[in-house]
Amino acid sequence: MSAATTLPFRRDQRVNLSTAEVLIACGDAEGLEILAQMFAGFGVHTPRRATTVSESMVVAGERELSLMVVDCTLNDGEGIEFIRWLRRCGTPNAWAPAILITGHTTPSQIGRARNAGASFIVRKPVPPLVMMQRIVWLLNDQRAFVTSAGYCGPDRRVRALGPPVGEKGRRHDDLSVEVGAATTPNLDQSQIDALFQPKAIAR
Amino acid sequence: MSQAKVFHVENRLAKVARQPGGKSIGEALKAAEQRVEALRERCEASLIDKAEALFITARGDRGDGAILTLDAVYDQANAIYGVAGTYGYAALADAACSLCDVVHGFRGGEAVNWSAVDVHVDGIRLLATGRSAGAESVLEGLKRVRARFVPTGED
Numbered sequence: 551m552s553a554a555t556t557l558p559f560r561r562d563q564r565v566n567l568s569t570a571e572v573l574i575a576c577g578d579a580e581g582l583e584i585l586a587q588m589f590a591g592f593g594v595h596t597p598r599r600a601t602t603v604s605e606s607m608v609v610a611g612e613r614e615l616s617l618m619v620v621d622c623t624l625n626d627g628e629g630i631e632f633i634r635w636l637r638r639c640g641t642p643n644a645w646a647p648a649i650l651i652t653g654h655t656t657p658s659q660i661g662r663a664r665n666a667g668a669s670f671i672v673r674k675p676v677p678p679l680v681m682m683q684r685i686v687w688l689l690n691d692q693r694a695f696v697t698s699a700g701y702c703g704p705d706r707r708v709r710a711l712g713p714p715v716g717e718k719g720r721r722h723d724d725l726s727v728e729v730g731a732a733t734t735p736n737l738d739q740s741q742i743d744a745l746f747q748p749k750a751i752a753r
Numbered sequence: 754m755s756q757a758k759v760f761h762v763e764n765r766l767a768k769v770a771r772q773p774g775g776k777s778i779g780e781a782l783k784a785a786e787q788r789v790e791a792l793r794e795r796c797e798a799s800l801i802d803k804a805e806a807l808f809i810t811a812r813g814d815r816g817d818g819a820i821l822t823l824d825a826v827y828d829q830a831n832a833i834y835g836v837a838g839t840y841g842y843a844a845l846a847d848a849a850c851s852l853c854d855v856v857h858g859f860r861g862g863e864a865v866n867w868s869a870v871d872v873h874v875d876g877i878r879l880l881a882t883g884r885s886a887g888a889e890s891v892l893e894g895l896k897r898v899r900a901r902f903v904p905t906g907e908d
Binding site: 589616622674675677678679681697 | 760770830
């Protein structure tokens with residue numbers, strides 16, 4: 551299958567990241583520069599750079615961020631630590647999308663990153679096309695946020711499969727797998743057609 | 754047990770990105786690819802420096818502070834993996850990833866085999882110079898070393 555058929559966007563689709571506040575955190579100087587230049591190419595005017603967990607915390611405390619792109623390896627700790635802190639920091643940035651970038655990746659690391667509240671985990675190398683795919687995905691992200699004693703972050707159930715069988719869902723909009731009896735009569739064809747008719751709108 | 758709260762928040766990224774103006778995704782990708790490519794020379798040079806730094810780090814404390822040495826080796830190999838992968842140095846990226854695999858196991862409490870670390874570091878230094886001759890045999894050797902310490906499917 552060609553890459554073109556799997557892209558979740560059209561190349562002529564427009565994105566305006568010129569006013570986006572983006573934090574880019576990476577412990578490696580070249581890795582940081584690669585990401586910063588990539589986002590500059592995407593149109594981000596002033597990506598905020600950080601090389602440590604503590605610098606990332608300072609940036610997140612100073613401004614309202616639209617997106618965070620955090621490498622797993624920072625100079626004073628792990629990117630996962632920052633994301634875990636972020637999700638409970640008590641500012642609007644707690645709900646901002648955060649992409650975690652990993653190099654050498656183990657399954658346990660993926661589990662830890664997911665449980666820390668990362669919106670996405672992307673494995674290196676990350677070419678611009680892959681990063682843009684993730685950004686477009688985040689633009690359309692409808693996931694709810696969850697806060698609980700053990701987890702804080704975007705709903706980890708990406709696919710809406712409903713609550714586990716035999717359990718009542720925790721979300722107010724979770725539906726039972728049991729389909730109940732109809733409570734209103736079926737629409738007849740003329741009623742269905744009427745829903746598609748153009749209507750005059752009062753001004 | 755406290756009840757989980759589930760709620761929706763405004764997608765700030767979408768709000769910003771959907772403002773009028775900006776550029777097409779095609780233009781954005783092209784600009785990003787050009788900017789990343791413009792860093793190639795600097796990054797290629799840095800791979801040699803990183804490999805030398807890795808060599809010095811790996812020769813560090815192998816006694817009580819061995820875990821710190823391993824952590825630093827892991828991070829430096831990881832950085833090499835990221836940059837090498839970005840610029841298409843597949844053999845170097847594979848060697849760095851293999852070192853990460855081996856060191857990851859040692860960090861988990863396995864007895865450290867420093868020879869396995871050293872042979873990886875030597876291979877990485879060789880591959881970082883960009884000489885492709887012999888890259889396959891270097892990788893083959895590293896693969897065999899890795900297989901001794903990292904069973905298939907091991908995390």
